Amino acid sequence: MASSPFLPLLLLFATASLSAATDHIVGTHFGWNPNVNYSLWSNNQTFLVGDLISFRYQKNMYNVFEVNKTGYDNCTMDGLAGNWSSGKDFIPLNEAKTYYFICGNGFCFSGMKVSVVVRPLPSNDTAPSTARHGGSAAVRASAFRSASSPPAAAIAIAAAIVSLGWIQLGSGGI
16 A cells, blocks of 8 residues: 555644643633632633633723732732733643733722632643543643653554554555
């Protein structure tokens, strides 16, 4: 059989799908609006370094500010570290720390504030699967390892393709 031009694409897809960060949409279907219990939402999420937090809201009415704990507690701009106002903001969570977000325009006092605790990535595959919903902590840990060692899933897919005869190795193969 002839070599398939799709193998590199398949391997790239398998590797990329394992290392995708989680996008946590604040408030899920409620979005970023007054009178939503964002503490309840946040407590039901597991945030890991490299994930995103996204805010969806009416851009002419609301906004998002990253502040420190004092700013969060008092609905002020203390420790202002960033601001967004596009209505669909994607904010990378690049450090293991607690992030504090509020809405300006007085809506922080109506409950538009959320704090999230971002944890470091698990260091090995023996991390408890309860670290993230769906038990994907071990998958994420292996996917974020050094790029010099390909993820096991990509190797398994390549082996399956070769063994099924979709690709012929040797002369004329890959």
